[in-house]
Amino acid sequence: MILGSRQIIYMGINYHVLPMPTIDQPNNLKFQQSLLRSGVDVTRGTTQRNQIRIGREPPLPLEIRLIAQSAEPRTGQILIIAPTSERPLHHFISEVKAILEAFEQAWPLQNRQILRCDVTLRCLYQSTGEHAFQELWEKRLQQPRDSLGKLGKVLGGGLRFIIPPPQAGDPESAQVELKIESFLRDTKRIFIETQLVWPEPRPPGSDFAPADKLNQANQYIENKVHAFMMEGEP
Numbered sequence: 559m560i561l562g563s564r565q566i567i568y569m570g571i572n573y574h575v576l577p578m579p580t581i582d583q584p585n586n587l588k589f590q591q592s593l594l595r596s597g598v599d600v601t602r603g604t605t606q607r608n609q610i611r612i613g614r615e616p617p618l619p620l621e622i623r624l625i626a627q628s629a630e631p632r633t634g635q636i637l638i639i640a641p642t643s644e645r646p647l648h649h650f651i652s653e654v655k656a657i658l659e660a661f662e663q664a665w666p667l668q669n670r671q672i673l674r675c676d677v678t679l680r681c682l683y684q685s686t687g688e689h690a691f692q693e694l695w696e697k698r699l700q701q702p703r704d705s706l707g708k709l710g711k712v713l714g715g716g717l718r719f720i721i722p723p724p725q726a727g728d729p730e731s732a733q734v735e736l737k738i739e740s741f742l743r744d745t746k747r748i749f750i751e752t753q754l755v756w757p758e759p760r761p762p763g764s765d766f767a768p769a770d771k772l773n774q775a776n777q778y779i780e781n782k783v784h785a786f787m788m789e790g791e792p
Contacts, residue, residue, distance in 0.1 A: 559693065559748050559787045560684040568680035569650045570639035571768055574673045578626045578634030579665045586610045589624070592660035598653060617644050622657060633673060636661060647679075647776055654768040669762040676755040677775040682741060683748045690740035690748045691715050698787065714740035716749075729758040734778060738787070748787075752779050 579585065586605045590612060593600055600620070603612040608628060614620040619642055625635040638657055640650050662670075687693045691714045695701050706712050716739025723731035732754040741749040754775045 560686060561784055561788070563682075563684035565682045566643040566647065566679060567682055568639070568641060568678065569643060569647065569772070570637070570678045571654055571772060572638075572676050572678075573636040573766065574627075574675075575634045575636060576631065576671045576673055577667070578632050579624055579661075581605065581608055581610055581624065581626045585664060586612075589660060589664040592663040593657065595663070596656040596660040598656050598660065616642070619644075620653065624661075647772065651769050651772050654772070658766045658768060671762040672760045672764055672766065674755070674757055674759070675771060676753055677771050678751065678753045679772075679775050679779065680749070680751045681779065682744075683750065685740075685746050685748055687746075689745050691745070693748070694738065694740065698789075714742050714745060716740060723757070727758060729756060729760045731758075732756050732774065736783065738783075750779070750783060752783060754778065 583605045586603055589610065590600060590603050593612070598620075599614060600612050600622075601614050603610070608626045610622075610624040612622040619640065621637075621639050621641060623635070623637040625637070627633050627635060636658070638654050643650075685693045687697070691712065692703070694716060695706070696703055716737060718738075719734070719736040721734040721736070723733050725731045733756075735751075735753040735755065737749070737751040739749045741747040752775055754771065756771070
């Protein structure tokens with residue numbers, strides 16, 4: 559895998575909060591006005607029964623979803639994604655900070671509680687071989703090429719790992735879900751999806767801290783995923 563070929567193709571951060579925000583058209587408009595004051599340009603916004611969706615078209619696409627969960631406990635969800643990446647991670651972090659600032663202006667609350675958070679980064683890398691799965695199977699796992707013959711023709715495949723939080727019950731500890739696969743749309747490229755999940759509630763009034771969480775996910779890729787993929791390389 560060629561580390562210098564890394565391309566981030568998706569960035570996202572997701573919060574579950576208590577209490578849930580009030581979802582209606584007046585609050586949608588209030589939120590969009592707060593976004594503009596915070597320097598976030600958007601091009602569309604809709605209000606549905608339990609959801610506000612605000613977005614921006616390419617070349618710098620952005621999607622914001624505020625969701626009121628109907629099941630008990632009635633919590634709120636704040637989802638911010640860059641569905642395709644034409645920007646560096648630090649640019650996305652700046653926008654997320656501004657979006658969360660606008661959210662708190664539109665729904666001010668002193669003791670809001672973050673119940674759960676997760677961050678997802680999806681990346682592509684150039685393989686060093688003719689086929690990305692060949693690199694995973696033969697070089698990284700050191701398996702013989704013909705050992706897959708009993709399955710028939712294999713177009714691609716990969717690995718999946720779930721790593722528990724280092725310290726159970728610690729709101730700062732994240733569970734990691736990692737996928738390393740051949741990219742079926744371009745089989746010379748390796749697809750890596752890294753998701754960090756902070757499942758423990760934080761104390762009421764805690765900061766959203768998006769930069770810490772997004773940077774932690776990125777550091778996990780650079781420090782651990784890269785080391786795992788390059789193990790055994792000369």
